[in-house]
Amino acid sequence: MKIDCTINGSPTVLDVSPMRRLIDLLREEMKLTGTKEGCGEGECGACTVLIDGEAVNSCLVIASQIQGRQVVTIEGLTPRSGLTPLQESFVRKGGLQCGICTPGMIVAARALLDKNLEPDALEIRTAIAGNLCRCTGYHRIVDSILEAAELERSRLSLVDTAPPDL
Ligand code: FES
Ligand code: FES
Known part of the structure; x- marks a missing residue:
């Protein structure tokens, strides 16, 4: 087919x-x-x-x-070089250890943040409820996604307040 x-x-x-x-x-x-x-x-x-x-x-x-x-x-x-803010947050906050769950976690987190850029911890836990992690205990993953959401919100507000191009 x-x-x-x-x-x-x-x-x-x-x-x-x-x-x-x-x-x-x-x-x-x-x-x-x-x-x-x-x-x-x-x-x-x-x-x-x-x-x-x-x-x-x-x-x-x-x-x-x-x-x-x-x-x-x-x-x-994933950009050709470097990482997205979401990926950087996982690294910075210790949201990954062995890394097996990480691609799925990042994708699930992206789906959430694309719909809701102000999630609370419960909303994040709900969004990643189908993603199992044997290493991190989930707290650091939740913290990573919370930080990424904050970073993305601040980037958006910077764009909103940028002066128009002359
Ligand atoms: S490999 Fe698909 S849900 Fe586990
Ligand atoms: S980082 Fe190892 S399973 Fe999640």
Whole structure:
């Protein structure tokens, strides 16, 4: 089956079995190995990607379900050089240790912050409830996302108050 979709902003045509799992398409066909496989059963969130802006477990999505959709992986959220403020906050606040859960956590956090740039700790915990972490105890992840939200808000307010270009 030919699948027309957009992956990390690039229009993409895939010729694959309609039942192929999205995580396998990404990792094996597209070589986008930032998306991790943990449980393979929709329980751990390591495989989280954005589909049309919603965080979903790519191990539970099949190829035919991305027809016409926009898929964004951790690679699509990462600049060519350096890190985003969200990623920097994870580093600064200790929101990652072994890193296996981190791509999924960042993607889930991005989905939240794109909708709500003023989340409280409970809203953050709810947004990452499907993402398991065996290392950090979650507090530092929540702190990382709170800090990133604050940074992004202050950047936005700087843009809002910048004088017009002459
Ligand atoms: S690998 Fe998809 S939820 Fe665990
Ligand atoms: S940092 Fe190791 S599982 Fe989260």
